[in-house]
Amino acid sequence: MDWKSHYQRWKDFVELDGQVSKQLIAMRENDLTEAFHGYLTFGTGGMRGILGPGTNRMNIYTVRKAAKGLALYLESQGEGFKYRGVAVAYDSRYMSKEFAVETARVLGVHGIPTYIFSSLRPTPELSFAVRHLGTAAGVMITASHNPPEYNGYKVYNEVGGQLPPVQADQVIQQVNSVEDELTINVMDQRDLEDRELLKWIDTKVDEAYLENLEDVVVDRKVIEEQTNDFTIVFTPLHGTANQLVKAGLSRAGFHHIHIVQEQAEADPEFPTVASPNPEEHQAFELAIEQGEKIEADILVGTDPDADRLGVAAINAEGKYQVLSGNQLGALMLDYLLSHQENLPENAVMLKTIVTSELGKAVAEHYDVETMNVLTGFKFIGEKIEEFHQNGSHEFIFGYEESYGYLIKDFARDKDAVQATVLAAEMAAYFKASGKTLFDALEDLYEHHGYYLEDLHSMKLEGLEGAKQIDEIMESFRQQPLQAVRDLSVLAVEDYKNGTRTELDSEKQVSIHLPKANVVKYILSEDCWCCLRPSGTEPKIKFYFGVKGATRQEAEARLEQLKNAVLERVTVLKK
Template sequence: MTWQTSYQRWNDFDLLEKELRDKLTEIQSDEQSLEDAFYKNLEFGTGGMRGKLGPGTNRMNIYTIRRAAEGLARYIEKRGEAWKQNGIVIAYDNRHMSQEFAVETAKVLGNHGIKTYVFTSLRPTPVLSYAVRYLYTAGGIVITASHNPPEYNGFKVYNEDGGQLPPAEAGAVIEMVNQIENELEVEAADQAELEAEGLLEWIDEKVDEAYLKELRSVNLNPHITHDAGDDFQVVFTPLHGTANVLVRKGLEQAGFENIHVVAEQAEADPEFSTVASPNPEEHQAFEMAIAQGKEVGADILIGTDPDADRLGVAVPDANGEYQVLTGNQLGALMLDYLLSQHLDLPDNGIMIKTIVTSEFGRTIASYYNIETLDTLTGFKFIGEKVREYERTGEHEFLFGYEESYGFLAKDFARDKDAVQAAVLATELALFWKTKGKTLLQALDTLYQRHGYYMEDLQSIKLDGKQGAEKIQAIMDTFREEKLTEAGGLKVLAVEDYEKSRRQKIDTGEEEEITLPAANVLKFVLEDDCWFCLRPSGTEPKIKFYYGVKSSSKEESQQRLVRLKNAVEEYLPQ
């Protein structure tokens, strides 16, 4: 089917929702915009679905939402009547159309006799993960586009364990979604009738209260807040998202009293009007928090992304200027704190990280005789392993994290949890303050002990159909180019996760990679250095990850620059 055929099908649909009809009329003479909106179905992948809002099969709208919900409904029906009765819990963030999409999803599921629990107002993603387990539902859905720009929204699916769908389960749902040929014909039940029949139930603070009780377990040294927390100052920004209430309550119940919320960013705002990007990975997102931090003499600044599954932290340096920690740095500090303060580390304890996360964490875990497991990028793979180890008893989960500011300390949630991380990071900063150190000084202590690990990330955004083709061309170039060195560092091995093979450069010997197939390339270099290429699964980007190590800060900085320059030379123009 051509994009013109798909467009005509929409244009001829008499019942097309008015706002979508108006927007379709606006672009009817713009062939490039029409092609991009209709040249494919918005992909429902292993992470669910994410895209720009607007009319078209390649956009987020009530019809593509209904298509996704219909596919999930058929999947649940196939699992049996008990799954239908257990139902699905649905949460949503502050983005444009989030609540409407949540209700549309409930109406499609209800049309199949599947019960839904829908939050009365916006909630963080980790609360959705917890709610699945708390309510014993067959799964969950959160309507969110995380830290994407305002014109995006998304649809993310969770299994009965509260984790994002792993590949096998996602594949079964994807198969059902792909069987639906016409999203305009998906039937949705009447909301009022579903409410009357008990197939749509609204839920509110009951889940929050249970979650907050579990959150108490994150505090390792609750006494230090009582003993030394009186003059400890915290500045918090939810970046216009969902975390405002629960992060403040979590900190307050942990004993922190001096919590200063950035007022301009406390209210939910789908336009994220005070930031260029609502992403705590980026320094600009902390500008207002930094200004307020200087006013109150804050010991720590914490910021969460819109759906509150990522946490960023900034702390003062020796000159009183605030420095934003990287996800790798914050993860290393959290990991060391958790392991050092654990009274009786289990013999089978394990830390889980992703393949693009710093090797710093592995070295720290090894220092405490704790094993490290690598997974593919995406917290769903960490959540999947937590569930597996809970079932088998093979390992005891101690901590999971990824470089993109996702952390999980306690497994009552099965996805990255910025509410947990905010409480842990704040206690961590207070702990080191009682030792006379800032988090930057604590980090330097770890570097002196383990070596100077440094990382960087470069993202290249390439929109639309042509962008997708360019991204694939870049991956093809690096697959075909037989690199033997990069930035003066010898290439020891190439790991091609699409082929599930690891090839040693000196001997040509190949080993199997026992992880799910993914379009990822990783080049393992000498001296614990590496770089990795990965097309984003949620944005029109290709990401380049870099990691280096040496015995000094200066040498690591130089290695990082040389490595990045060498890799950029191979990029097709």
């Protein structure tokens, strides 16, 4: 159908929700074209989109379609599986709780129980709840750190991880099999509750999560010795983490926890920030202002669904600076490994292919194996479950450059609550030695080399943009970089074809990871770059990683590598 046919179908639907109908009447043609041009894609990470009427928007009807697909998938998994039910959580965005209830209304028709938190909760607690309650699946209603007009729908499997490719494809197939999102049968909420097909969950799951969280603490003595003189400023950025982070830090033994009050309340408008993203310095402006007043030792901020953590500490100039995800991950890893006397022989650290090699260097120092996975924390969760099934390795730590960390695997997605507790303990430990986190980072650089990274995102919208992204990817596949100043290209890893090609010998070896539209160049001197189209936005991302004997050498190499790649891209776009 073209957009007009989709629009007419909605306009003529006599049972259309009243609020949706009012919004539909108020829409202009340009908006209608965007809203009804095709269907909102349910992909490997679920779906995410702008709120509003339309087949290409987040609304109760597209949510019902996703829930119907999930119900069909659960029914396909064998008799009795679906009766384990589905755990559902939601964040502070517009329509989040409504979408959670709509999910239950669809699942109830299929006799599938739904367990919904009675108020907003973080993504990692949803991951934990699936495991704790033993449900068949989980759903998290969130758009992470996207702007206020967005919401999203993420599906989790029975072990609490985001769906890996095989399961995701099966769910996608079922979602796509639903032909008419408007006529999906739903149950009344009161009937669901009376028949115990909708159960509200709350503090018992919170308490179980917090009990597990206590195991994240490595050395309580460190906290006990420093807590009276150690100050934390925390901002949940108008999201879900306020109560859980405060409780977790208190149980760990921290007494001086100062909340940024302007950002403490859940607010779908995120009024105090340009973007509720702890990767961005601007998201920390109020925390920095408060930190300077009370001379805080560490500033921590979580995104709205509390799966990402940003940390700011005092740098060499005496100013608060936000650590990168690569930097904080390497510090956490080193702290964990340096405080374990008897590491298992089969210990493994997991990171993504676009995460800094500093982590690998740290792990090697402690004789711990590093495994790389594709971008996306679901692949880390998938590996952890694989280890549990075959006993081949013991998970020690997992992280990705985009501010996602997991310390203990009672959750199977990145967990900013866990990471907050560990980051605070780590900062207290270094303070006892008269150091900040940036001082500790400098020690890592001096020992392992100066690893620096950068990310450049290029937004290319519409059909023409998608075509340009494809052309850029194919150009770098078919005509590899040869050299960048003093750096030679050693190998090309093409994750779409599943091959690694050594350029000097043209020898090819297989990459045993799922297929993905990613190209990575391995250069001399432990340098690399990687190209990857975004899975959720009309962007192509360019990742760069270098190493130098000094900071100056690393900075020069990073600039050279970025310029070489981006100059070629500029020519391709003309």
